[in-house]
Amino acid sequence: MYEILERRRLVPNLHLLRVRAPETARACRPGQFIMVMIGPDGERVPLSIADWDAVEGSVTAVFLIVGTSTQKLARLRAGDRLHVCAGPLGKPSEIAGFGTVLLVAGCYGIAALYPAARALRQAGNRLVLLADVKAGHLLYWEDRYRNLCDRIVVASRDPGAPFQEFASHAVSNVAAKEASLGRVLVSGCAYLLAAVSEATRPLGLRTIVSLNPIMVDGTGMCGACRCSIGGNTRFACVDGPDFDGHQVDWPELFRRRAAYLDDEVRSLCRFEKESLP
Amino acid sequence: MTDEKKPCDPSDRDRIRVEYDRDWRRELRRSMTPKDRIRIPRQPMPQRDAFTRGRDFAEVNLGLSPEAARSEARRCLDCAAPGCISGCPVAIDIPTFIKQIERGEFAAAGRTLKTTNSLPAVCGRVCPQETQCESVCNLKRAAGVPVAIGHLERFAADFERSAASAPCCRPDPGAVKVAVVGSGPAGLTAAGELARKGYAVTVFEALHEAGGVLAYGIPEFRLPKEVLRAEVECLRGLGVEMRLNFIVGRTATLDQLRDEGFRAFFIGTGAGLPNFMKIPGENLVGVYSANEYLTRVNLMRARDFPAVDTPVPRARRAAVIGGGNVALDSVRTARRLGAEPAMIIYRRSRQEMPARIEEIKHAEEEGVEILLLTAPVCYKGDEKGRLRSMVCLRMELGAPDSSGRRRPVPIPGSEFEIEIDLAVVAVGQSPNPLLFECQPELRRGRWGTIEVEENTLAASAPGVFAGGDIVRGGATVILAMGDARRAAAGIEAYLREEHDS
Numbered sequence: 001m002y003e004i005l006e007r008r009r010l011v012p013n014l015h016l017l018r019v020r021a022p023e024t025a026r027a028c029r030p031g032q033f034i035m036v037m038i039g040p041d042g043e044r045v046p047l048s049i050a051d052w053d054a055v056e057g058s059v060t061a062v063f064l065i066v067g068t069s070t071q072k073l074a075r076l077r078a079g080d081r082l083h084v085c086a087g088p089l090g091k092p093s094e095i096a097g098f099g100t101v102l103l104v105a106g107c108y109g110i111a112a113l114y115p116a117a118r119a120l121r122q123a124g125n126r127l128v129l130l131a132d133v134k135a136g137h138l139l140y141w142e143d144r145y146r147n148l149c150d151r152i153v154v155a156s157r158d159p160g161a162p163f164q165e166f167a168s169h170a171v172s173n174v175a176a177k178e179a180s181l182g183r184v185l186v187s188g189c190a191y192l193l194a195a196v197s198e199a200t201r202p203l204g205l206r207t208i209v210s211l212n213p214i215m216v217d218g219t220g221m222c223g224a225c226r227c228s229i230g231g232n233t234r235f236a237c238v239d240g241p242d243f244d245g246h247q248v249d250w251p252e253l254f255r256r257r258a259a260y261l262d263d264e265v266r267s268l269c270r271f272e273k274e275s276l277p
Numbered sequence: 278m279t280d281e282k283k284p285c286d287p288s289d290r291d292r293i294r295v296e297y298d299r300d301w302r303r304e305l306r307r308s309m310t311p312k313d314r315i316r317i318p319r320q321p322m323p324q325r326d327a328f329t330r331g332r333d334f335a336e337v338n339l340g341l342s343p344e345a346a347r348s349e350a351r352r353c354l355d356c357a358a359p360g361c362i363s364g365c366p367v368a369i370d371i372p373t374f375i376k377q378i379e380r381g382e383f384a385a386a387g388r389t390l391k392t393t394n395s396l397p398a399v400c401g402r403v404c405p406q407e408t409q410c411e412s413v414c415n416l417k418r419a420a421g422v423p424v425a426i427g428h429l430e431r432f433a434a435d436f437e438r439s440a441a442s443a444p445c446c447r448p449d450p451g452a453v454k455v456a457v458v459g460s461g462p463a464g465l466t467a468a469g470e471l472a473r474k475g476y477a478v479t480v481f482e483a484l485h486e487a488g489g490v491l492a493y494g495i496p497e498f499r500l501p502k503e504v505l506r507a508e509v510e511c512l513r514g515l516g517v518e519m520r521l522n523f524i525v526g527r528t529a530t531l532d533q534l535r536d537e538g539f540r541a542f543f544i545g546t547g548a549g550l551p552n553f554m555k556i557p558g559e560n561l562v563g564v565y566s567a568n569e570y571l572t573r574v575n576l577m578r579a580r581d582f583p584a585v586d587t588p589v590p591r592a593r594r595a596a597v598i599g600g601g602n603v604a605l606d607s608v609r610t611a612r613r614l615g616a617e618p619a620m621i622i623y624r625r626s627r628q629e630m631p632a633r634i635e636e637i638k639h640a641e642e643e644g645v646e647i648l649l650l651t652a653p654v655c656y657k658g659d660e661k662g663r664l665r666s667m668v669c670l671r672m673e674l675g676a677p678d679s680s681g682r683r684r685p686v687p688i689p690g691s692e693f694e695i696e697i698d699l700a701v702v703a704v705g706q707s708p709n710p711l712l713f714e715c716q717p718e719l720r721r722g723r724w725g726t727i728e729v730e731e732n733t734l735a736a737s738a739p740g741v742f743a744g745g746d747i748v749r750g751g752a753t754v755i756l757a758m759g760d761a762r763r764a765a766a767g768i769e770a771y772l773r774e775e776h777d778s
Contacts, residue, residue, distance in 0.1 A: 086522035220550050221572070222568045228560060256560065259563075
């Protein structure tokens with residue numbers, strides 16, 4: 001059992017979860033994920049690692065409420081216990097001196113890219129954050145990024161905001177102003193990953209995406225998370241989750257992610273019926 | 278290293294001889310002539326009828342009654358030179374436990390099993406006895422029908438379990454620490470053996486339940502969870518510590534565990550990386566690896582969805598590719614979840630099917646269709662990327678291949694299409710590479726397996742031993758357990774030598 005140290009809403013629908021898992025906390029590297037299970041009847045849910053504290057023995061993740069499991073997760077409080085918190089899983093992100101790195105992040109990805117940003121900064125890179133949010137009030141962790149990034153651009157759909165567009169549209173503008181852009185890192189919803197990859201393809205910018213297919217065990221044992229990368233089948237849990245965005249078969253990823261849509265809706269209806277007063 | 282008939286250790290041989298010469302055994306042998314014993318018919322295994330069992334996940338076989346077990350035990354001739362023991366990869370003293378059953382000493386029979394087999398209730402259910410102990414039973418030669426050793430093993434193990442006489446002991450505070458990586462059949466056996474030798478054993482398991490393939494792979498209608506849990510509890514009773522949700526290679530490396538004080542390692546991480554066939558359409562929604570399909574249903578209990586949170590497709594028409602036990606487990610699972618038809622697609626003929634004979638028989642009774650000499654060519658989907666059909670090719674058998682089995686050759690122009698909405702690929706697994714990323718010094722074989730020294734199962738790094746599918750690439754529960762037993766002996770020898778020097 002893994003004690004929850006903190007669970008709070010960051011912005012609507014996005015929650016922060018800090019769990020005591022000392023062994024995992026000691027081993028975390030940027031770009032990896034944990035597998036959590038609420039109770040013995042729960043799903044194994046992969047969550048990107050947003051931060052860790054080896055001294056406190058804690059791991060932090062930020063998640064979006066999408067289905068039953070994340071609904072349940074969002075109702076837990078400090079002191080509650082998770083049945084499973086295993087990890088870290090996946091290959092760590094590549095950290096090196098790339099010159100300037102553009103971080104494109106949306107949704108939970110703003111938190112998920114934070115460890116990579118910290119490590120890239122330490123490795124001497126200039127960092128630009130392009131955050132994609134539906135509206136300005138959905139941005140979080142700006143303060144954390146301000147300490148790391150040389151430039152922060154927010155693409156929101158607020159009326160009157162400087163970039164009234166999606167990050168994928170803004171990306172070429174931002175890139176044009178950066179002389180030595182060596183790499184683009186993208187984390188967030190699958191559509192953001194795909195759209196940014198398509199936007200950087202004509203620019204010839206190396207774009208690394210953190211893929212988020214459906215998983216079951218997360219250790220390479222089941223193959224649920226397989227995706228086509230440059231025509232070869234890869235398991236996101238052990239070969240990734242970071243892949244070259246220009247090599248990903250996006251339509252296949254979208255289809256596989258939607259495999260359980262009907263079941264997810266069924267489960268959620270049941271959960272809401274049961275949990276409503 | 279497949280299927281070898283290892284003569285048992287000298288120590289095993291002495292122990293077996295001592296038991297054979299005991300007075301009660303002599304008396305029992307004299308109490309009935311071999312002729313009369315041969316005349317007793319083999320006791321059938323009582324089972325639930327195919328119609329009811331095909332709709333739930335409760336166990337198919339019900340187990341022998343005490344009377345039936347004693348009658349079956351009477352068939353055993355208690356040979357001076359028994360074949361059965363050499364057919365058992367963990368060298369169970371088979372005649373002794375059978376004769377204990379004949380005398381009605383069921384708990385003693387269970388203890389006899391446990392001296393060399395840490396998981397007898399599992400083996401009594403999932404071992405292919407027909408190709409092992411029972412294939413070399415002298416009664417088979419004499420009368421054509423061997424003693425039902427597997428059924429008796431299950432009987433004695435179940436009796437011992439229900440008697441709940443779990444010994445409780447703790448290793449000495451100063452005991453040498455040994456780490457076992459993976460809690461499948463190999464890992465649990467190694468843990469049991471090492472604990473009995475007095476080591477402080479910790480088992481590291483990546484998933485949230487101990488048992489490995491016994492927990493995620495083998496369905497409950499063949500191996501109920503409670504049976505597995507009881508065997509694991511029994512190991513805990515021996516002082517074995519289970520550390521679940523711990524991924525060696527990610528949560529900690531072997532070197533970090535060494536720093537924590539572990540002096541030797543047994544690696545039994547199995548073949549946890551499913552093979553696909555690399556044919557078009559394999560990534561369509563509705564095509565599963567057997568590992569995923571079985572994990573969802575067994576480990577995550579998706580058959581109870583939406584009462585549990587993990588879903589599994591309720592297929593209308595299901596095809597399972599492969600002819601081994603995993604394929605049979607998958608197709609019978611699909612059948613229980615309502616598939617009609619539920620088909621096996623196998624490229625060779627029935628004789629070459631590697632599955633246990635009993636599983637094939639049970640599957641057919643439950644209405645599973647078996648399409649032999651058939652191989653998939655590609656899968657086709659609808660505009661949403663969901664599986665709609667598969668195209669297959671008829672095969673014929675040609676000359677024998679390296680495995681000694683006749684190689685299937687496609688018949689040109691024999692393509693045909695089957696409408697399906699679930700395909701489960703059960704064509705074997707490869708070793709899971711996760712551990713190797715942090716231990717590149719471990720020398721690896723051609724198929725990504727760990728290379729080990731033949732007798733001690735020592736790997737190329739000091740103090741590291743390995744066995745089961747991570748060495749063999751894909752075998753059976755009992756062969757993995759046999760490896761684990763030898764590796765435990767290897768570890769003991771290694772630690773003694775290390776201590777002396």
